[in-house]
Amino acid sequence: AQKVTQAQTEISVVEKEDVTLDCVYETRDTTYYLFWYKQPPSGELVFLIRRNSFDEQNEISGRYSWNFQKSTSSFNFTITASQVVDSAVYFCALSEANRDDKIIFGKGTRLHILP
Amino acid sequence: DAGVIQSPRHEVTEMGQEVTLRCKPISGHNSLFWYRQTMMRGLELLIYFNNNVPIDDSGMPEDRFSAKMPNASFSTLKIQPSEPRDSAVYFCASSPLGQGHNSPLHFGNGTRLTVT
Numbered sequence: 001a002q003k004v005t006q007a008q009t010e011i012s013v014v015e016k017e018d019v020t021l022d023c024v025y026e027t028r029d030t031t032y033y034l035f036w037y038k039q040p041p042s043g044e045l046v047f048l049i050r051r052n053s054f055d056e057q058n059e060i061s062g063r064y065s066w067n068f069q070k071s072t073s074s075f076n077f078t079i080t081a082s083q084v085v086d087s088a089v090y091f092c093a094l095s096e097a098n099r100d101d102k103i104i105f106g107k108g109t110r111l112h113i114l115p
Numbered sequence: 116d117a118g119v120i121q122s123p124r125h126e127v128t129e130m131g132q133e134v135t136l137r138c139k140p141i142s143g144h145n146s147l148f149w150y151r152q153t154m155m156r157g158l159e160l161l162i163y164f165n166n167n168v169p170i171d172d173s174g175m176p177e178d179r180f181s182a183k184m185p186n187a188s189f190s191t192l193k194i195q196p197s198e199p200r201d202s203a204v205y206f207c208a209s210s211p212l213g214q215g216h217n218s219p220l221h222f223g224n225g226t227r228l229t230v231t
Contacts, residue, residue: 032217033217035219037222043204043224043225044222044223044224044225045206045208045220045222046222047219047220047221050217050218050219052217091157091158095217097217102160102163102171103148103160103217103220104160105150105157105158105160106157107157108157108158
């Protein structure tokens, strides 16, 4: 069965610090996709990244980077030099290729960036 | 691109009343999803459609919930009768490709439902 665990319920850091959000997933499939979404205080859900199970290269997009490690079933998200605008709830999600596009979300991590 | 459009943004109703939430997906998107978000349970997938056909409704809590997609540009989620525990934010999302493509979801702004 698919499962996504985000053990950190809430994190607070001071602006300009780096912060890593953890995501651990469970799946029996060899082909799957992992996602991160951001939900700012305004409430909408914004897609950040999709990664398939065959691509373990880390990805960097500006201050955001993602570390995918199949050996530990983790897909962690790091924000470098955090800013107040990064304050949001961040969701990790998993979709198995043979599950008809069903996307299962973790419970989310609420990130507070303090000025 | 207008994005996924949900209505109403907020709904307050009394227990026992029927509630209908509406969603217009992005034009050309084949898949449509309904999610419910609560503090306790996070984001739960209720049901999803592909090419207007319900594919997986295993997340629908009980018979009080029903969803339809009569055409490619419109879907409804109905709760009848509503109960206070149904209070949540309900999100609709669509994605551009069909089954097996695992495309990212484009979410609407959600409907905040309060049942008193």
